[in-house]
Each structure stands twice: as C-alpha cells, then as structure tokens.
Amino acid sequence: MADPLFPRLALIGIGLIGASIALAARRAGVVGEIAIHTRSPATLKRAEELGLGDVYCSTAVEAVKDADCVIVCVPVGACEGVAIEIGPHLKTGAVISDVGSVKAAVIRAMAPHLPPTVHFIPGHPLAGTEHSGPDAGFAELFQNRWTVLTPAPDVDSEAVARFTAFWRALGANVEAMSAEHHDLVLAITSHLPHLIAYNIVGTAADLESGLRSEVLKFSASGFRDFTRIAASDPTMWRDVFLNNKDAVLEMLGRFNEDLALLTRAIRNGDGDTLFDLFTRTRAIRRSIIAIGQDTAAPDFGRRDHKPAE
Amino acid sequence: MADPLFPRLALIGIGLIGASIALAARRAGVVGEIAIHTRSPATLKRAEELGLGDVYCSTAVEAVKDADCVIVCVPVGACEGVAIEIGPHLKTGAVISDVGSVKAAVIRAMAPHLPPTVHFIPGHPLAGTEHSGPDAGFAELFQNRWTVLTPAPDVDSEAVARFTAFWRALGANVEAMSAEHHDLVLAITSHLPHLIAYNIVGTAADLESGLRSEVLKFSASGFRDFTRIAASDPTMWRDVFLNNKDAVLEMLGRFNEDLALLTRAIRNGDGDTLFDLFTRTRAIRRSIIAIGQDTAAPDFGRRDHKPAE
Numbered sequence: 001m002a003d004p005l006f007p008r009l010a011l012i013g014i015g016l017i018g019a020s021i022a023l024a025a026r027r028a029g030v031v032g033e034i035a036i037h038t039r040s041p042a043t044l045k046r047a048e049e050l051g052l053g054d055v056y057c058s059t060a061v062e063a064v065k066d067a068d069c070v071i072v073c074v075p076v077g078a079c080e081g082v083a084i085e086i087g088p089h090l091k092t093g094a095v096i097s098d099v100g101s102v103k104a105a106v107i108r109a110m111a112p113h114l115p116p117t118v119h120f121i122p123g124h125p126l127a128g129t130e131h132s133g134p135d136a137g138f139a140e141l142f143q144n145r146w147t148v149l150t151p152a153p154d155v156d157s158e159a160v161a162r163f164t165a166f167w168r169a170l171g172a173n174v175e176a177m178s179a180e181h182h183d184l185v186l187a188i189t190s191h192l193p194h195l196i197a198y199n200i201v202g203t204a205a206d207l208e209s210g211l212r213s214e215v216l217k218f219s220a221s222g223f224r225d226f227t228r229i230a231a232s233d234p235t236m237w238r239d240v241f242l243n244n245k246d247a248v249l250e251m252l253g254r255f256n257e258d259l260a261l262l263t264r265a266i267r268n269g270d271g272d273t274l275f276d277l278f279t280r281t282r283a284i285r286r287s288i289i290a291i292g293q294d295t296a297a298p299d300f301g302r303r304d305h306k307p308a309e
Numbered sequence: 310m311a312d313p314l315f316p317r318l319a320l321i322g323i324g325l326i327g328a329s330i331a332l333a334a335r336r337a338g339v340v341g342e343i344a345i346h347t348r349s350p351a352t353l354k355r356a357e358e359l360g361l362g363d364v365y366c367s368t369a370v371e372a373v374k375d376a377d378c379v380i381v382c383v384p385v386g387a388c389e390g391v392a393i394e395i396g397p398h399l400k401t402g403a404v405i406s407d408v409g410s411v412k413a414a415v416i417r418a419m420a421p422h423l424p425p426t427v428h429f430i431p432g433h434p435l436a437g438t439e440h441s442g443p444d445a446g447f448a449e450l451f452q453n454r455w456t457v458l459t460p461a462p463d464v465d466s467e468a469v470a471r472f473t474a475f476w477r478a479l480g481a482n483v484e485a486m487s488a489e490h491h492d493l494v495l496a497i498t499s500h501l502p503h504l505i506a507y508n509i510v511g512t513a514a515d516l517e518s519g520l521r522s523e524v525l526k527f528s529a530s531g532f533r534d535f536t537r538i539a540a541s542d543p544t545m546w547r548d549v550f551l552n553n554k555d556a557v558l559e560m561l562g563r564f565n566e567d568l569a570l571l572t573r574a575i576r577n578g579d580g581d582t583l584f585d586l587f588t589r590t591r592a593i594r595r596s597i598i599a600i601g602q603d604t605a606a607p608d609f610g611r612r613d614h615k616p617a618e
Contacts, residue, residue, distance in 0.1 A: 077580075126530045130594070146527055185523045188513055190530035196505055197531075199571055201590040203564045204497055214494045216593070218455055219602050221435045221499035222506075225534055228603070231594035234587035241575050241583055252572055255512050262508055263561055266550050271386075274550055278543035281510040284525070285439070285540035293528050294537070 005166050006095070007032040010067035012060050012082055014038045014047045015233075016128060017099045018073030019137025021170065022052040027139045028169040037063035047134045061089045069166070071123075072098040072110075076239035080109035087113040095163050097123045101186060101236070103150045103179035105243035119159035121151040124182065125172060126190075130231040143171035150179040187247035191240055192255060195248065197229035198237070314475050315404070316341040319376035321369050321391055323347045323356045324542075325437060326408045327382030328446025330479065331361040336448045337478040346372035356443045370398045378475070380432075381407040381419075386548035389418035396422040404472050406432045410495060410545070412459045412488035414552035428468035430460045433491065434481060435499075439540040452480035459488040496556035500549055501564060504557065506538035507546070 009031040011018045018036075025031045034053035037060045038044050048056045057063040064070050064086045072082050079098055090096060096118050100106040103122050114120050127145040129136060147167045151160050164174045177185075204215050204223065215223060241248060265273040289296050318340040320327045327345075334340045343362035346369045347353050357365045366372040373379050373395045381391050388407055399405060405427050409415045412431050423429050436454040438445060456476045460469050473483045486494075513524050513532065524532060550557060574582040598605050 126527060145529060148527075185520065185527055186530065188516065188520075189524050189527045189532040192512075193509060193531035193535055195571065195575075196509060196568075198587055198590050199568050200502060200505060200564060201593050202571075202586050203501075203560070203567050205589050205593050206563070206567070207497065211494065211497075215498050216596050216600055216602065218435060218457075218494055218498045219597050220454060221495065222502035222538060223498040224597060224603050225538065226502055227590070227594040227597055229531060229534065230587075230590035232587075234584050234591065237587050238580050238583040242578055242580055245575055245578070248575060249572070251512070252568075252575075254515070255509060256568075258512050258515070259505075259508050259561075259565075262504065262511075263558070266504075266554055266557060266561075269551055269554070271547050271551055274547040275543050277511050278507055278539075278541075278546050280514050281507050281536070281539035282543065284510050284514050285536040287525050288528050288533060288536050291525055293525065294533050 004032045005030045005162055005169070006067075006069040008035060008067045008069075009033070010035045010037070010063040010070045011053070011073055012037050012063060012070065012086070013073035013078075014043060014052060014134045015073060016132050016134075016136040016141075017125065018071070019047065019050070019052055019134040020127075020139065020141040021071060021073065021099075022047075023137055023139035024142055024170040025166070028171075030166055030169040031069070035063040035067060043134060050134055050137075052134060052137070060086050064089055064091075064094075066091055067094060069095045069163070070097070072096070074098075075233075075235045076100040076102055076106055076243050077235075078239075079106050080113070083110035083113040087115060090115060090118045092117040093159075094118045095121055095159050097121050097149075097163065099123060099125055100243075101190065101240045102244040103148075103182045105183075107150070107152075107179050119151075119156050119163075121149055121155060121160055121163050122179065123150070123163075123167070124148045124186075125167075127172075128232070130228055132233040132236075140171070142167070145172055147172040147174050148182050149174060149176045150182050151176065183244050183247045184250075187244060187251045191244055191248050192251045194229055194232065194237060195241065195252070196255070197226040200226050201230040313341045314339045314471055314478070315376075315378040317344060317376045317378075318342070319344045319346070319372040319379045320362070320382055321346050321372060321379065321395070322382035322387075323352060323361060323443045324382060325441050325443075325445040325450075326434065327380070328356065328359070328361055328443040329436075329448065329450035330380060330382065330408075331356075332446055332448035333451055333479040334475070337480075339475055339478040340378070344372040344376060352443060359443055361443060361446070369395050373398055373400075373403075375400055376403060378404045378472070379406070381405070383407075384542075384544045384548045385409040385411055385415055385552050386544075388415050389422070392419035392422040396424060399424060399427045401426040402428070402468075404428045404430055404468050406430050406458075406472065408432060408434055409552075410499065410549045411553040412457075412491045414492075416459070416461075416488050428460075428465050428472075430458055430464060430469055430472050431488065432459070432472075432476070433457045433495075434476070436481075437541070439537055441542040441545075449480070451476070454481055456481040456483050457491050458483060458485045459491050460485065492553050492556045493559075496553055496560045500553055500557050501560045503538055503541060503546060504550065504561070505564070506535040509535050510539040
C-alpha cells in the first residue's frame with residue numbers, strides 16, 4: 001500500500017458525518033491510524049462497538065496528539081470550545097478542519113485559538129441524511145457530493161492540495177471558495193429550505209388534533225417530503241441559523257417579498273401570474289437535471305415500486 | 310372472467326392520471342371497453358399509439374355515449390366546460406366522477422349541468438409524479454395510495470359501493486368525506502407545500518446570474534427536493550390555487566404567523582425557540598413513519614446508491 005496521506009487522523013465528534021469520514025477514509029486507505037474522541041462516553045463506546053477507529057480517547061487532547069490531520073465533527077456552536085481545548089496540543093504542520101454548515105462564524109470561533117504552526121482548512125461536505133449519530137454513518141455518503149473548502153488565502157498550498165486529495169479519495173468533488181461566499185450560497189440552497197420545511201411542519205403540528213391526524217394520514221400528497229427535511233438534527237440546525245443569521249435573514253426577506261406577491265395573486269384570482277411562475281420554476285428543475293444534480297426519473301414517493309422505464 | 314364492474318369506461322382527458330387509470334383498470338380487469346377523448350388531437354393520437362384504450366373519440370359526447378362510468382381527468386378549471394358538454398348525453402344510471410385536487414369548487418362547477426339520472430361521485434386520487442401527459446402514466450400509480458371520494462349524502466349507496474370497488478381494484482385505499490373537509494386537509498398536506506416550493510424556487514430563479522448558477526450546482530443540499538415539487542404541471546396547479554383560495558389563504562396565514570416568530574427567533578439569537586421547534590417537527594416525522602406513510606430509510610438524494618442496511 002502507498003503511504004497514507006495522513007498517518008494519523010483524529011476525529012473529534014463521531015455523529016453521522018464523523019462516522020462516515022472514518023468509514024470512507026479507512027476504505028480508501030488514505031489514513032494510517034484513526035483516533036476518535038467524542039464528549040459522550042456512551043457514544044464513544046458505540047463508536048468502538050462499530051469498529052469505526054483504532055484508538056478511542058476519553059479526551060480531545062489525547063486524540064489530537066501526534067495527529068497529522070484533525071477534523072472537528074461537532075455542531076457549529078461547539079467548535080470554539082473544541083478549538084480552545086485542542087489548540088495548544090496540535091502537532092506542528094497538522095491540517096485542522098471542520099465539517100460545519102456555516103463557515104465564517106466557525107472561522108471566527110476557531111482561528112484565534114489555533115497556533116500558527118498548523119494549517120487551518122475549514123470544510124463543509126454537502127452531504128447528509130435526516131438521521132444522526134454514529135450508527136447512521138456509511139462509507140458512500142460523500143460519493144459524488146461536493147465538499148467545499150474555505151482556507152484563507154495565505155494557507156500553505158501543499159497542505160490544501162493534500163487535504164483536497166483526502167476528500168477526493170473519499171469520493172467527493174472538491175471546490176474552494178471564500179467563507180462569506182459559501183455562507184451566502186448555502187443560505188439559499190440549504191438553510192432557507194430547511195427553515196421553511198421546519199416552519200410548515202410546525203404549522204401542521206399546531207393544528208387541531210382531529211385535523212392533524214388526517215394531515216399525517218394524507219401526508220403523501222406533498223407534506224411528507226417536508227417532514228423528512230424537518231427531521232434533521234435539531235442541535236446542528238439551531239447552530240446553523242444562529243451562526244448564519246445575516247445571510248439567512250437576507251434570503252428570507254426575498255422569500256417573503258415573493259410570497260406576498262403570490263398570496264395577492266391567489267386572493268385576486270390572477271391565474272396568469274401563477275401560471276408564469278409555475279412555468280419558470282419548471283425550467284429551473286430542468287437545469288438541475290441537465291447539470292447532473294438529480295435524475296429525471298419520476299418520484300412518486302415509494303422507492304420500492306418504480307414505474308417501468 | 311367475472312363481469313366487469315363497468316362494461317364501458319369513458320375517460321375525458323388522458324394525461325398522467327387518465328392514462329394511469331386506463332392502464333390500471335385494464336390490468337385489474339374491472340372494465341370492458343375503454344373509450345378515450347381528449348381535446349388535443351395530437352394527444353389523442355399519442356394515447357392510441359400507447360394503446361391506452363379501445364376507442365378513441367374526437368368528441369367527449371361520443372366517448373360518454375353508453376358509458377357506465379365517466380371519469381373526467383382534466384384540470385379543475387376545465388371541468389365545468391366538460392360537464393356542460395357531456396351532461397345531456399350521459400347514460401341513465403352512469404357513475405360520473407373526476408380526479409381534481411379540489412372538490413367543493415369542482416362540485417359547484419359540474420353538478421348544475423348533470424342530469425338527476427346519473428350518480429355524481431367526485432374523486433381525488435392522492436397520487437402523481439412531477440411529470441405530465443399520457444406517456445407519464447403507469448398502472449402502479451394508485452397502489453397503496455389514498456383515493457378520496459366526496460359524494461353528496463343523498464347519492465345512491467350501491468353506486469358509491471361499486472365505484473369504491475373500482476378504485477380498490479386499481480390498488481387504492483378509499484375514504485369518503487365531505488368536499489369541504491377534503492379541501493381543508495389538502496390545503497395543508499398538498500396545496501401549501503406546493504405553493505411554498507414554487508415560491509422558494511422562484512426566489513432562486515430571480516437571483517443574480519452568478520449566484521443562481523451556484524445554487525443549481527450545490528442544489529443537493531436541500532433546494533433540489535423543492536425543485537422536484539415545483540416542476541409539477543403549471544395548469545393543474547394554477548387551477549388548484551384559484552379554486553381552493555379560502556382554505557389555502559387560511560393555511561398561508563398560519564404559516565406566515567409561524568414564520569414571523571421563527572424569523573424573530575433567528576434575529577434575536579433565541580436558540581431555545583429554534584431547538585424546541587426542530588424537536589417537535591422531528592416527532593411529526595416519526596408519526597408519519599409509524600402510520601406507514603413513509604419509511605425510515607435515510608434519503609441522501611441518490612436512489613442508485615443506498616447505504617447498507
């Protein structure tokens with residue numbers, strides 16, 4: 001076997017993303033030893049039962065000792081505490097990264113606590129499911145998905161190249177951009193859709209109980225897809241909205257303006273405005289299929305019964 | 310073979326739903342002859358090429374002649390015109406139905422033009438994909454999906470029983486309720502989710518072009534699921550919103566109130582409010598899985614690569 005990209009990888013946090021990195025990195029043969037720490041003793045024990053790593057550490061300091069690459073896989077709001085704890089113990093020349101869904105706030109929280117002798121390359125794998133915890137991880141999670149890296153312009157380019165190779169080995173497509181740009185793009189592609197899904201499911205949850213039970217029963221007509229999105233990890237998403245506030249509020253403002261126009265069109269019986277919008281949105285869907293981000297196969301909600309081709 | 314439930318079935322309109330009814334009814338052996346009419350000669354020709362029926366009629370009057378069951382499968386806004394046209398030519402004792410996503414407005418539009426000698430049993434199969442047209446139809450579409458029937462209380466119970474048996478033979482679960490109740494339930498389970506999806510995709514379509522292309526590129530992070538919903542048939546959905554205005558505006562009002570609270574929580578950095586909502590919505594998801602309306606299998610957006618069980 002060729003020399004691994006990183007002889008020792010440390011994962012701080014071992015939920016869906018951390019566990020998937022462990023499984024994918026092991027399978028790709030790009031790391032030597034995998035050291036795992038997570039705050040909860042029960043979760044650490046579960047990670048060991050699942051055989052996710054080689055060394056299971058009760059402290060983060062112990063996990064990052066001699067590690068050539070450290071990936072912090074905790075909710076955004078917990079990143080600063082981890083940086084404070086591990087900063088003084090990082091190996092010279094190590095790559096340190098994270099997997100948070102917001103980047104500018106994570107950089108503000110972590111960078112001040114990291115020594116100048118390490119290479120800080122913040123990252124965000126655009127992959128996940130609505131499940132969480134180490135049992136939810138699987139090696140294929142990053143396959144053909146984007147991982148966005150947001151290193152500062154002065155970060156060592158060899159370290160960035162090595163960390164890019166690491167993510168590519170895990171199956172990801174890698175793109176670098178500024179943290180601020182990442183946060184704006186994700187606000188509309190991910191954060192706003194999640195917020196809207198949480199909101200509509202919350203509206204349904206508040207219905208009179210008789211009506212609510214029928215909403216569940218007939219949920220296959222559209223609502224169900226929103227409940228899947230709205231089942232994502234509450235801690236993670238709370239932290240996303242608290243830490244990407246400006247971009248989310250900006251996109252929410254645009255969304256509300258558009259919804260006001262749409263509401264007025266319905267109230268006034270203005271079918272042309274509705275038809276024009278519904279035609280434009282269909283074109284967006286075609287663009288997404290054309291660039292390979294989804295397939296044109298119809299989704300009728302039951303993957304066990306597919307229509308014949 | 311046993312006697313068919315309906316010796317002659319007439320389908321007026323042959324899009325996704327009409328074509329699927331033709332294929333499913335033929336497969337189930339519950340009809341003798343299938344007569345098809347649709348307004349567009351090109352679509353009628355396509356239906357014939359696909360072999361969806363036995364008789365292809367250039368007028369609706371010709372199709373409904375001697376039909377024991379007539380199902381009007383056209384957008385809600387076109388139902389009144391069809392009823393005016395076919396009303397005087399319906400066979401005594403025939404069942405007449407539709408497949409519209411709103412029911413009270415369809416009844417107001419159609420009932421005045423139907424003779425007292427027929428059994429009017431409005432229906433709504435809660436099934437579909439984001440595709441439309443006769444090529445999109447398939448026999449399994451209604452399997453294990455709900456079809457809601459909304460006959461008036463005085464409609465002949467034997468006719469309702471026969472039509473219920475017809476839909477069950479097509480694989481559907483059948484439930485009867487009042488048209489008004491149907492429209493309220495669907496406003497929250499289907500109409501509002503579609504409206505919100507159309508709106509958010511429209512917001513993205515209006516972004517500056519550089520940002521918009523990145524939104525498409527990184528759409529897998531949540532946005533993509535909304536584009537699928539927002540690719541549904543524009544004519545059908547325009548008519549839904551025009552014809553279920555009151556219930557949609559009511560649910561939209563509740564949605565907006567909730568979104569205002571959520572927006573304020575983000576602006577004020579109120580993490581507890583966000584966390585509480587995100588936990589409640591997760592419980593709704595569990596209820597939907599518990600009643601069998603979806604599976605707990607994780608969806609990570611690529612049905613060709615499933616994680617190991």
